[in-house]
Amino acid sequence: MPPLFELLEVHLSRSGEPVLEAFDLEVPDDGVTVLTGPSGSGKSTILRLCNRLLVPDSGTVRFRGVDVSQGDPCVLRRSVGMVFQQPTVFEGSVLDNLRAAEELDSTAAADLLGDVALDASFLDRRARDLSGGEQQRLCLARTLATSPVALLVDEGTSALDRKATRVLEELVVDLARRGTPVLWVTHDLDQAARIADHRRSLGNPS
Amino acid sequence: MSAVLTASPVADPSWLGLVAAGTLIAVALALSAAQQLGLGRSILWSAVRALVQLAAVGVVLGFLLAESTSILWSWAWVAVMVLFAAWTTARRAPEVPGMFTLSLSAYTASGVVTLAVLFGFGVFELEARTLVTLSGMVVGNSLAATVLVGRRLVESLQERRDEVEARLALGNTAAEASAPMVRSSVRTALIPQVETTKAVGIVLLPGAMVGLLLAGVEPAVAVKVQLAVMYLILGSVATTTAVVALGVRRRAFSADHRLVLDTPSHDRGS
Incomplete structure (x- = not known):
């Protein structure tokens, strides 16, 4: 079985500065793989290469054995969901946010909210009025609306308090247990110890 | 006429x-x-x-406008005017990538659409004085809106980069991911002209009408000419802003739906 993601000899520069040089990585196709590394080591860049928000200057990125540069990037991104560092909710209600990902009826939308421990009464609330932790759970629900087969989490709890962090960790770990493999980037080694089934590190972790 | x-x-x-x-x-x-x-x-x-x-x-x-001058000279004048307007627009919006080409296309498209309607439907007779003056109206009145829509769209794509990328990560196309920013930029650029059009005659006697009245033309005729000119301007502003907004969007994204517009101050992650 091919790995979930495979980066081979990847080079990427930004503004003339190398971010990744001859970089190789294999991410197993099960559980939670945590990628740790100090700030600026290229962790977020790697996630963006996996769903083609970035493309390498040279080298290959594969998703389950298939070069991600082949095929429709929109289809790839719907299969490989991503939760960002800052909860980024859109203008409008919680339901509007979920519908930005997929045409959903109210029942399906309420079910999705249930998956992230938010009840249906949230559907009509203005997304920007939610707390940081609720917004990040909404972002996770919105990502799950496209039924992704893998999940990327980019420092997904760095803007959250301790309680909200634990809630999100539990939700994502549970998702991985139910068969959606996760690649989670963090600089928090304690968090890595709590959630990782597999660990990879870049440079010297701080 | x-x-x-x-x-x-x-x-x-x-x-x-x-x-x-x-x-x-x-x-x-x-x-x-x-x-x-x-x-x-x-x-x-x-x-x-x-x-x-x-x-x-x-x-x-x-x-x-001399009777002995060929109308080809007027067409040449219009071409120079459009080139100069595109150059001015690019100078005023240096942060917009490829603004000279974009605004040149926008003014040309706007001129073709609006003048084709006015001359094609016989609203005005095609002659040197109508061609030169109406083209001037099209370009002159579109310039501020063209600069505004280009600058506003680039700014909002940069400021709302996180939102754009969050939408792209959901599988939205570049057009879908940038739609809120395109909409608000075009609205911002169009609203002043819409408001001017609403206020005309009540709080504002527009230039063309004043000119005609001072030239001794009957008010009823001046009103008809002014109305045609106002519609011309509204149509041209709408056309130029739409062309520039679509052009900026095209340049801001790659063919594979990645936001490639530089964001100088944005920390693009670790």
Whole structure:
């Protein structure tokens, strides 16, 4: 079985500065793989290469054995969901946010909210009025609306308090247990110890 | 257009009268001095510049509108005007990638659409004086909106980069991910012209109408001409803003739906 993601000899520069040089990585196709590394080591860049928000200057990125540069990037991104560092909710209600990902009826939308421990009464609330932790759970629900087969989490709890962090960790770990493999980037080694089934590190972790 | 000619006397200010009108600049200069606005030199320079530019245009128009001059010269003048407007637009919006080409396309598209309607449906007869003046209206009135929509869209794509990328990560296309920013930029650029159109006649007597009335044209005829001009301007502003917005979007994203517009101040992650 091919790995979930495979980066081979990847080079990427930004503004003339190398971010990744001859970089190789294999991410197993099960559980939670945590990628740790100090700030600026290229962790977020790697996630963006996996769903083609970035493309390498040279080298290959594969998703389950298939070069991600082949095929429709929109289809790839719907299969490989991503939760960002800052909860980024859109203008409008919680339901509007979920519908930005997929045409959903109210029942399906309420079910999705249930998956992230938010009840249906949230559907009509203005997304920007939610707390940081609720917004990040909404972002996770919105990502799950496209039924992704893998999940990327980019420092997904760095803007959250301790309680909200634990809630999100539990939700994502549970998702991985139910068969959606996760690649989670963090600089928090304690968090890595709590959630990782597999660990990879870049440079010297701080 | 022959209908606009009437027997009313043309309001033709004497040279002495023009000098007297020029003394009104002193009012602006006095205000600048009294309030310490530091605009004295600027006011004087703008007044002199307007004098020189209008005198030069007067000479050119005298040539273009002469009966013996071929209308091809008027088309050439329109081409120069469009090029100059595109250059000015690019200079005013240096942060917009490829703005010269974009605005050149926008002014050309707008000119083709609006003039085709006006001349094609016989609203005005195609002749040097209608071609030159109406083209000037199209370009001149679209310029501010063109600069505004380009700058606003680039700014909002940069400021709302996180939102754009969050939408792209959901599998949205570039068009879908940027739709809220495109909509708000076009609205921002169009609203001033829409408001001007609403206010016309009540709080504003527009330039073309004032000109016709001073030239002795009957009010009913001046109103008809002005209405056609207002619609022309509204149509041209809408066309240029749409073309520029779509052009900026095309340049801001790659063919594989990645946001490739640089964000100088944005920390693009670890």
